[in-house]
Amino acid sequence: MSYLLVHEDREYLRAPGDELQTDLGVLEIPEDVEPGDVIETHLGTPFVVRRLRGPDLFNHFERTGAPMLPRDVGLVVGHTGIAAGDRVLDAGTGTGVLAAYLGRMHADVVSYEIDAEFADVARENMRLAGVDDRVDVRTGDLTARLDEVVEEGPFDAVTLDTGDAPAVVRRAPALLADGGHVAVYSPFVEHSREAVEVAREAGLIDVDTFETIQREMDFGERGSRPSTAGVGHTGYLTFARKEQ
Ligand SMILES: C[S@@+](CC[C@H](N)C(=O)[O-])C[C@H]1O[C@@H](n2cnc3c(N)ncnc32)[C@H](O)[C@@H]1O
Known part of the structure; x- marks a missing residue:
């Protein structure tokens, strides 16, 4: 810690x-x-x-892959219900913000990162967050290793923040425990649509996509209103669930 x-x-x-x-x-x-x-x-x-505290991970981790914003982490946790003792499969680790938040919640996380240097940075970030005993950062391409990873399942949740996430969603029924969730984060709506289509084809249920927009409020002397700094779009989150 x-x-x-x-x-x-x-x-x-x-x-x-x-x-x-x-x-x-x-x-x-x-x-x-x-x-x-x-x-x-x-x-x-x-x-x-x-x-x-959790937000310090986002502010102070050494950055590689674009880290997930705290608000998106909140949505992932809220929609998947990830809790202490759950087994989570995550990719790509990137900076490791999502993985570290989940580790701090006492979930057991296996996180794949395709870039070896990024994986080294993420391991050091897990050490700094005090979760290196609960977050297993593995160097490798999750999509290429799905056959062996399925053997380690089932996982209570699968969290994906990669361009090839749909290929993992296709295998979600084999990866997930009954009632378990998959969450896909994407900055682009075309990519989310592909994840939705694959989730439906795979027989997952409760397939939903949300755009995440957060408006900061300015409380000035003249009055209060949403910040004019921008629309606050970060991306799209798709959730789906294994029925049984
Ligand atoms: C946007 S970052 C993930 C950020 C992370 N969710 C966080 O909160 O810090 C995406 C990462 O996925 C990695 N990646 C892309 N495809 C991958 C794959 N098939 N297997 C493992 N990692 C992959 C990239 O190298 C990159 O570091």
Whole structure:
């Protein structure tokens, strides 16, 4: 488990025993560090130690594949009901934001990442999140390994954030436990439509797609209204379920 090290508007994510080098000096993080402690760099700059929370994963993980936004993670959890003790198959790991959130919920996650360097970064991110014992990041192409992965099933949920997700959805009946869900995240509606068609062909039920749009509210002196910064579209989430 790592901690946030906070000085004014700066925040760093580090584990006990790590060393943080900044222009404010070198900070050695003690093995017995606790939230609320104040530790100083060798130049005397104080950093407050803060407990890690879910959104910190999105803000501070080293990034590779575009990470899932917290709101989309919320929708995945809400629509699949993933809970402690569930077995989840995930691809691609990418930065590992979704996988780490699920690990922090005490789900047991097997996550495939096709890019070996991305997988290494994701493993380090899981270590920082304190979930490396529950999130098994595997280097490899999930689609190419489906025959062997099916043998490890069934999974309570399958979460997919890859361009070839429909090929995995096609095998969802063999991967999922009874009543288990598959979730597909896609930035493009054509891709979502393909996932829907494949899910229906595969005999999955409760096939639904949602566009995720979130509007931030501005509370100004003159009044309150949605932010004018943009429509807040992130993508489409398709859910489907194995009946039995
Ligand atoms: C958008 S990122 C996933 C982000 C991740 N959901 C998160 O929350 O951080 C997509 C990742 O999928 C990987 N990928 C694409 N196709 C794959 C496949 N067939 N098997 C495993 N990984 C794959 C890519 O290399 C990329 O890192």
